[in-house]
Amino acid sequence: MTISVLIVDDSAVVRQVVMDVLAHEREFRVLGAAADPIFAMEKMKQEWPDVLVLDIEMPRMDGLTFLRKIMAERPTPVVICSSLTEKGAEVTLQAMSAGAVSILTKPSIGVRNFLQESGDALVHAIREAAAAKGRLRKPAAPPNFIAEKIATPKLTADAILDKSPVPALGRTTERIVAIGISTGGVQALEQLLPALKPNCPGLVIVQHMPEKFTATFAARLNTMCHIEVKEAEANDRVQPGRALIAPGGKHMLVKRSGTQYFVDVVDGPLVSRHRPSVDVLFRSVAKFAGANATGVIMTGMGDDGARGLREMREAGAHTMAQDEKSCVVFGMPKEAIKLDAVERIVPLEQLAELLGR
Secondary structure (H helix, E strand, O other): OOEEEEEEOOOHHHHHHHHHHHHOOOOEEEEEEEOOHHHHHHHHHHOOOOEEEEOOOOOOOOHHHHHHHHHHHOOOOEEEEEEOOHHHHHHHHHHHHOOOOEEEEEOOOOHHHHHHHOHHHHHHHHHHHHHOOOOOOOOOOOOOEOOOOOOOOOOOHHHOOOOOOOOOOOOOOOOEEEEEEOOOHHHHHHHHHHHOOOOOOEEEEEEOOOOOHHHHHHHHHHHHOOOEEEEOOOOOEEOOOEEEEOOOOOEEEEEEEOOEEEEEEEOOOOEOOEOOOHHHHHHHHHHHOHHHEEEEEOOOOOOOOHHHHHHHHHOOOEEEEEOHHHOOOOHHHHHHHHOOOOOEEEOHHHHHHHHHO
16 A cells, blocks of 8 residues: 655655655655645645645644644644654644654754664654554544654563562552553543542553653643642652653563552663563563552553553453554554454543453
8 A cells, every 4th residue: 555645744854764765665656845844735736645744833823823723624644753852842742742643852963863863763663653553533622652763673562671570469449550551642642541530549651752852741631630640750659640751762560569550760661662661561460459449551552562561461350452443553453352462342431440440
């Protein structure tokens, strides 16, 4: 299948490098490049692309305004090509909330070399976006990140935490929920977390997202929810009415002290080609929480989390997957279902009620 792509960026360097990268991939057909959304709309009148690669800061019309216009009129997969800054993080999260599928971060200097070296990441991000075609919805109100080369070896959770058992823990009143999510996750979590009540079980969440973005995302969610939402720090307690989001660029693990649970935040290699990795989180929950946990795998591309969710189920945890209809990309839930890791398949709109129980 050929994927048609339109590049919208005010930098001539970015436009040229992205076109050069895609020219070497037979599956892509570049429709052209535009210096701003006004020019882009003229090109899109002639042929609508399968995927847009879109900058945020541009003259005449900014990328966020353009994105919202596109998603309201004709939802289209969009890869945001954004600078990795705290200010840029907030605007980019607004773009993902508005329906963008993936983020490709770029530095403020050395863009040409960065994009040339990150060609695999760019290609993967566009493929990921194309996989979401036909599943995007017009936002009711206001999915991942690829920052490192996809050609790296695909490691398992063994690289961070061994699978050896710990002393069994009987069922306790201290319950936790572990969630793994990727493409389409910003919109999904903005629907799920505000629907949770203050007495819900403590949550630990891996959303594939780069550093600096996760802190901004957690702060944004915290203003929308009845529960506390924060970017996880080492030794944060997992407790009712709190959701801890793994920081971008770090792995998050759950540990136990007595009957209470805490998180650890550690460096380490990519696992299942991600950092943070859902497999790492789920393994730690299987190991230290067992039957006192519930695991949920949600919208996302790839298979990160599938093996970890099976380990959770084998340890006695309840396991759920978001259903295909409500996913932007059904990849992660589908792989977990294939491994018999899932007890129950649930629509997004029912998850909050089930987790509250």
